[in-house]
Amino acid sequence: xxxxxxxxKVRDILWQAAATLVTVAVIWFFVRNxxxxxxxxxxxxxxxxxxxxxxxxxxxxxxxxRPSDNILALLWTGIVNTLLVSAAAIxxxxxxxxxxxxxRLSRNWLLSSLAGxxxxxxxxxxxxxxxxxxxxxxxxxxxxPRDSADFLGVIFLNRRGLSIPTPDDVTGLxxxxxxxxxxxxxxxxxxxxxxxxxxRTGRDFPVWPVGLVLCGVLPILALVAGGMTTAWDVPxxxxxxxxxxxxxxxxxxxxxxxxSTYTAGFIAEVVxxxxxSVRQGQIDAARALGLTEGRIVxxxxxxxxxxxxxxxxxSQYLNLIKNSSLGAAIAYPEIVAVFMGSALVSTGQSIEIIxxxxxxxxxxxxxxxxFMNWYNARHKLVTR
Amino acid sequence: MKFYGLAAAAACSxxxxxxxxxxxxxxxxxxxxxxxxxxxxxxxxGVHLGLPGxxxxxxKGEWSGLDVDYCKSLAAxxxxxxxxxxxxxTSVQQRWPVLQSKQVDLLARNTTITFSRNxxxxxxxxxxxxxxxxxxxxRTKAKVTAVKDLAxxxxxxxxGSTEExxxxxxxxxxxxxxxxxxxxxxxxxxxxxxxxxxxAYTAGLGALAxxxxxxxxxxxxxxxxxxxxxxxxxxxxxxxxxxxxxxxxWVLNAQIAAEALGVTSKNVDEMKAKSTNSEVRxxxxxxxxxxxxxxxxxxxxxNLIKQVGNYGESYERTVGMGSALKLKRGSNExxxxxxxxxxxxxx
Numbered sequence: 001x002x003x004x005x006x007x008x009k010v011r012d013i014l015w016q017a018a019a020t021l022v023t024v025a026v027i028w029f030f031v032r033n034x035x036x037x038x039x040x041x042x043x044x045x046x047x048x049x050x051x052x053x054x055x056x057x058x059x060x061x062x063x064x065x066r067p068s069d070n071i072l073a074l075l076w077t078g079i080v081n082t083l084l085v086s087a088a089a090i091x092x093x094x095x096x097x098x099x100x101x102x103x104r105l106s107r108n109w110l111l112s113s114l115a116g117x118x119x120x121x122x123x124x125x126x127x128x129x130x131x132x133x134x135x136x137x138x139x140x141x142x143x144x145p146r147d148s149a150d151f152l153g154v155i156f157l158n159r160r161g162l163s164i165p166t167p168d169d170v171t172g173l174x175x176x177x178x179x180x181x182x183x184x185x186x187x188x189x190x191x192x193x194x195x196x197x198x199x200r201t202g203r204d205f206p207v208w209p210v211g212l213v214l215c216g217v218l219p220i221l222a223l224v225a226g227g228m229t230t231a232w233d234v235p236x237x238x239x240x241x242x243x244x245x246x247x248x249x250x251x252x253x254x255x256x257x258x259x260s261t262y263t264a265g266f267i268a269e270v271v272x273x274x275x276x277s278v279r280q281g282q283i284d285a286a287r288a289l290g291l292t293e294g295r296i297v298x299x300x301x302x303x304x305x306x307x308x309x310x311x312x313x314x315s316q317y318l319n320l321i322k323n324s325s326l327g328a329a330i331a332y333p334e335i336v337a338v339f340m341g342s343a344l345v346s347t348g349q350s351i352e353i354i355x356x357x358x359x360x361x362x363x364x365x366x367x368x369x370x371f372m373n374w375y376n377a378r379h380k381l382v383t384r
Numbered sequence: 385m386k387f388y389g390l391a392a393a394a395a396c397s398x399x400x401x402x403x404x405x406x407x408x409x410x411x412x413x414x415x416x417x418x419x420x421x422x423x424x425x426x427x428x429x430g431v432h433l434g435l436p437g438x439x440x441x442x443x444k445g446e447w448s449g450l451d452v453d454y455c456k457s458l459a460a461x462x463x464x465x466x467x468x469x470x471x472x473x474t475s476v477q478q479r480w481p482v483l484q485s486k487q488v489d490l491l492a493r494n495t496t497i498t499f500s501r502n503x504x505x506x507x508x509x510x511x512x513x514x515x516x517x518x519x520x521x522x523r524t525k526a527k528v529t530a531v532k533d534l535a536x537x538x539x540x541x542x543x544g545s546t547e548e549x550x551x552x553x554x555x556x557x558x559x560x561x562x563x564x565x566x567x568x569x570x571x572x573x574x575x576x577x578x579x580x581x582x583x584a585y586t587a588g589l590g591a592l593a594x595x596x597x598x599x600x601x602x603x604x605x606x607x608x609x610x611x612x613x614x615x616x617x618x619x620x621x622x623x624x625x626x627x628x629x630x631x632x633x634w635v636l637n638a639q640i641a642a643e644a645l646g647v648t649s650k651n652v653d654e655m656k657a658k659s660t661n662s663e664v665r666x667x668x669x670x671x672x673x674x675x676x677x678x679x680x681x682x683x684x685x686x687n688l689i690k691q692v693g694n695y696g697e698s699y700e701r702t703v704g705m706g707s708a709l710k711l712k713r714g715s716n717e718x719x720x721x722x723x724x725x726x727x728x729x730x731x
Binding site for chain 1: 476477480481484501503504505506526534535536537538540543545548549552553556561562563564565566567568569572573575576579580581583622623624
């Protein structure tokens with residue numbers, strides 16, 4: 001009668017189904033238990049609070065959020081701020097990490113020991129301490145608003161942040177931006193065409209000088225032209241602070257600097273490990289072909305090291321995103337600060353808010369993992 | 385006939401004792417928290433992380449302050465010993481879950497009584513032991529005299545406190561702009577202000593008087609006298625367990641009543657022996673059995689006055705003239721002397 005159990009496939013499916021059922025039941029039990037107990041204790045529950053007016057000020061936001069908006073808008077502002085600082089820090093941490101990792105392997109004793117010192121220093125310090133150190137260090141180094149450092153009388157740097165002018169009308173700049181996108185695309189196409197022609201005919205094309213004009217000089221001209229067509233909101237000292245323009249707050253700078261320099265230390269070690277995994281024979285062979293040292297690194301070593309580097313570097317990126325929550329300690333308005341801090345205390349709905357925050361970090365991390373896996377699969381070395 | 389009479393008398397006495405019995409033995413509604421406190425032998429009191437004058441632990445780990453004195457009074461009333469308290473320092477964010485999840489028996493920690501907290505958090509406020517009003521501390525050289533002079537200023541604040549919202553609302557209502565920088569912890573907000581990140585730091589008048597001590601150079605700062613809010617604070621319990629709420633409420637009332645009736649830690653023995661004032665006699669357990677009605681001993685109020693003192697003594701010692709904060713009584717004076725402190729009668 002139970003002969004179908006002899007089929008291994010059926011047994012596997014049954015086990016999976018049982019495991020899923022148990023998991024769902026356990027979750028259901030906890031959720032029901034929690035909500036029942038909350039009702040008994042008179043604690044409000046549910047997700048309606050997300051549409052309540054927030055009334056919370058966020059000093060640094062790119063979403064146009066105002067305190068009269070609802071808590072959902074506040075959450076979105078927090079997410080954008082988390083993404084902003086994480087993305088910026090990931091780019092810079094990768095750049096510093098690769099540089100330091102390569103320097104660590106340099107045959108120059110001074111360079112390699114400096115890189116080694118840097119790596120050991122940042123890897124052996126608690127991150128929170130590192131962030132506070134950057135924050136209060138940055139603050140102490142900057143002048144008061146009245147003694148601001150100014151650049152050309154339009155950009156001002158002081159303890160309240162970096163105030164930069166913003167355009168009143170962005171159409172001119174949008175056109176300039178569109179032009180730049182086109183220029184970069186043209187350069188990209190040109191480079192591909194040149195590479196193919198060289199492979200076919202052996203004739204060289206001056207890609208770099210042309211690129212300098214296309215992606216360097218022309219964009220600057222476009223931006224200048226775009227900027228000239230509009231009036232600018234230039235920061236001016238009014239009362240206590242500079243008003244007008246956009247303010248890059250010191251909290252952002254400190255968190256960005258701390259996250260990127262800190263994570264760079266770990267990335268450097270990952271890069272070093274990856275490069276050391278490339279067999280010496282490959283490098284010797286490249287040398288024998290007469291490639292320059294720079295080309296050996298770029299064309300032979302890095303492509304073979306990448307598959308080793310990418311998985312651990314992905315976890316570093318995930319760590320960085322999660323570590324950005326420590327920005328709450330220095331008042332950087334990311335998810336934890338505005339949502340798990342301000343919104344939680346003003347609504348008191350801890351279980352819902354913590355669950356939402358968990359879900360957001362989970363989604364961010366999974367998205368990064370998926371992207372990195374895709375990237376890794378795409379750039380996998382075709383081995384024979 | 386005789387037999388019937390006897391039987392009737394017996395029936396009557398049984399019925400009578402059934403009704404009168406509970407009244408004589410004082411059967412009380414069960415109180416989970418009170419029973420738990422008595423069984424474990426100490427009170428779990430949720431206090432502030434560290435606010436001089438209200439709840440502050442010195443380098444030996446000994447707690448003192450106005451809120452701490454309340455916890456001690458409660459311990460003296462319930463357990464007969466003011467030292468039987470375990471303090472749980474709580475942050476602005478932690479305080480509600482800590483209370484809701486029964487890790488503490490009550491909160492006595494600079495928590496403003498508001499409608500939405502009362503309505504949605506499952507907590508009840510049991511009276512007011514401090515009338516706080518929000519104001520700002522600024523650098524003396526900024527030449528700020530009124531709160532409206534802070535237009536366009538940057539203000540440091542602890543995230544999620546009522547102060548954050550009060551300040552934002554106050555300036556918005558007047559069409560003035562300020563920038564609010566939210567820190568997770570009071571101490572980080574204070575040191576960022578001290579470092580020059582902000583033009584002002586905002587908190588309650590009483591809290592600021594205590595926190596000012598933490599500045600690098602307190603003399604360079606000035607606390608504005610103008611107050612932008614009314615923030616009553618007092619002991620907080622969770623919903624349910626009405627008898628525990630009763631005890632918490634009337635211990636506070638006893639502190640205030642003792643001051644109003646002129647009973648102090650010094651004269652309490654004399655008052656107990658000699659006073660002819662019947663409210664004093666009821667408070668101190670000479671007349672009536674008020675302690676028993678709550679499930680405590682009848683000398684509950686005597687113990688708390690003897691060991692901790694009345695509200696006035698406690699105030700002067702922790703935040704008043706006898707302390708580093710030197711706060712005047714102001715609103716926190718008895719109603720008979722022009723303040724707002726009031727207690728219903730012990731009758």
